Amino acid sequence: MTGQEEECPYETYKITGKLYISGEIREASLLIKEGKIALLGKSLPDMSAPTLELGRYEVALPGMVDLHVHMRGLKLSHKEDWYSGTLSALKGGVTFVADMPNTVPPTVTISALEEKLEEAKLNALVDYGVYFGVPGKLDIYLRALNKGIIGLKIYPKDYRSPILMKLIKINSERGLITVLHAEDPEVEDKNRLAEVSAVKYFSKISINHGVRIHFTHISSSETVNLMLISKLKGAKVTFDITPHHAFLNEKLRERLGGIAIVRPPLRDEESRVAIYNSLRNLIADAYATDHAPHTLEEKTSEKPPPGFPGLEVSLGLLTTEVLERKASWRIIDLYSSRPAELLNIPKGKLLPGFDADIVVLDTKRRWKVKGESFLSKAKYTPFEGWELRGIISKVFIRGVKAYEEGEIFVKRGFGKMYGGHFGEN
Numbered sequence: 001m002t003g004q005e006e007e008c009p010y011e012t013y014k015i016t017g018k019l020y021i022s023g024e025i026r027e028a029s030l031l032i033k034e035g036k037i038a039l040l041g042k043s044l045p046d047m048s049a050p051t052l053e054l055g056r057y058e059v060a061l062p063g064m065v066d067l068h069v070h071m072r073g074l075k076l077s078h079k080e081d082w083y084s085g086t087l088s089a090l091k092g093g094v095t096f097v098a099d100m101p102n103t104v105p106p107t108v109t110i111s112a113l114e115e116k117l118e119e120a121k122l123n124a125l126v127d128y129g130v131y132f133g134v135p136g137k138l139d140i141y142l143r144a145l146n147k148g149i150i151g152l153k154i155y156p157k158d159y160r161s162p163i164l165m166k167l168i169k170i171n172s173e174r175g176l177i178t179v180l181h182a183e184d185p186e187v188e189d190k191n192r193l194a195e196v197s198a199v200k201y202f203s204k205i206s207i208n209h210g211v212r213i214h215f216t217h218i219s220s221s222e223t224v225n226l227m228l229i230s231k232l233k234g235a236k237v238t239f240d241i242t243p244h245h246a247f248l249n250e251k252l253r254e255r256l257g258g259i260a261i262v263r264p265p266l267r268d269e270e271s272r273v274a275i276y277n278s279l280r281n282l283i284a285d286a287y288a289t290d291h292a293p294h295t296l297e298e299k300t301s302e303k304p305p306p307g308f309p310g311l312e313v314s315l316g317l318l319t320t321e322v323l324e325r326k327a328s329w330r331i332i333d334l335y336s337s338r339p340a341e342l343l344n345i346p347k348g349k350l351l352p353g354f355d356a357d358i359v360v361l362d363t364k365r366r367w368k369v370k371g372e373s374f375l376s377k378a379k380y381t382p383f384e385g386w387e388l389r390g391i392i393s394k395v396f397i398r399g400v401k402a403y404e405e406g407e408i409f410v411k412r413g414f415g416k417m418y419g420g421h422f423g424e425n
């Protein structure tokens with residue numbers, strides 16, 4: 001299973017052992033065929049296909065799906081590019097990334113989209129999708145849809161766009177995700193009130209127009225409560241939370257300075273606990289890194305830009321919770337099946353018909369987070385020194401072994417684009 005053959009990279013084989021299936025760990029076997037999971041069963045029919053037997057302490061999880069990352073590239077390649085960013089994803093057990101449009105140039109024109117897609121196609125190691133930003137004109141968006149974008153990203157500066165409602169409606173009709181950064185630009189206090197105000201406003205829009213809106217990086221206790229109320233009122237709203245808002249609080253800024261600067265900012269402990277509980281109790285709809293690399297020089301400057309890398313610690317933080325018995329295995333769904341459903345891609349589950357994206361986790365081993373060993377260009381992290389449980393020993397993407405114990409087995413350009421499934425009409 002080298003995955004290197006040009007002709008037919010897809011082999012037929014079985015994986016047997018402990019598998020994460022529908023919320024629990026079960027002893028079972030998978031048959032992988034042509035990049036897909038073909039069969040799942042306690043025992044599979046006798047066949048000559050080679051078998052990968054998982055070790056006693058190994059568990060096979062679906063590949064993680066991250067619906068909010070910044071791969072940078074283009075004119076921001078000094079921060080990260082499609083190769084280093086997807087390398088970082090692969091090592092972290094993330095087999096699908098959805099890239100945000102605030103690049104240079106921003107992904108709000110067809111030429112900028114084409115440029116980005118070309119770069120991604122040549123360099124990505126894991127599968128990916130690309131969001132479009134709010135463009136100046138509606139017809140640009142319609143053309144972008146036909147290019148196969150994964151969804152729309154709305155920033156606070158776009159709230160007053162005259163075509164905003166039309167874009168949200170189009171996406172909703174086509175089953176494409178609309179991801180919203182909730183921060184009302186008119187609220188002076190950039191802290192929690194700005195998030196509360198934006199969530200109230202767009203939840204009302206969702207109810208009144210019956211449209212789907214996904215709120216990203218929800219960060220405060222008030223907004224988690226508001227999301228629940230909105231859902232009860234019938235709003236078609238969903239939300240994700242980040243690892244840093246679930247595990248870190250604002251006190252870290254005193255110690256780490258610019259490294260800990262992020263938007264939305266790290267909150268107080270009350271909000272941190274609310275976000276953590278929304279993860280542990282499966283109240284959030286998804287868990288997403290907001291992997292946002294910058295150079296160390298930028299982060300330690302007078303005016304540090306918001307964000308830091310997250311892809312190499314995100315799954316490790318979850319498996320640590322599970323292996324320490326603080327949370328159930330089901331929290332894995334928030335980083336696999338649920339974001340895959342939101343993005344409408346055939347990933348995130350070890351079930352027949354889904355892509356054979358598989359992460360083999362060695363539950364016995366532990367590791368210490370060290371920014372300097374990251375494969376991302378950004379070699380620092382607010383999680384520096386954390387002891388995590390569970391090592392990712394192998395990663396398969398569409399059935400092809402892409403990673404094993406630090407070694408990469410796929411080439412630049414292996415990653416495949418997903419999106420635009422509903423772009424025909």
Ligand SMILES: [Zn+2]
Pocket residue numbers: 068069070100290292
């Ligand atoms: Zn972001």
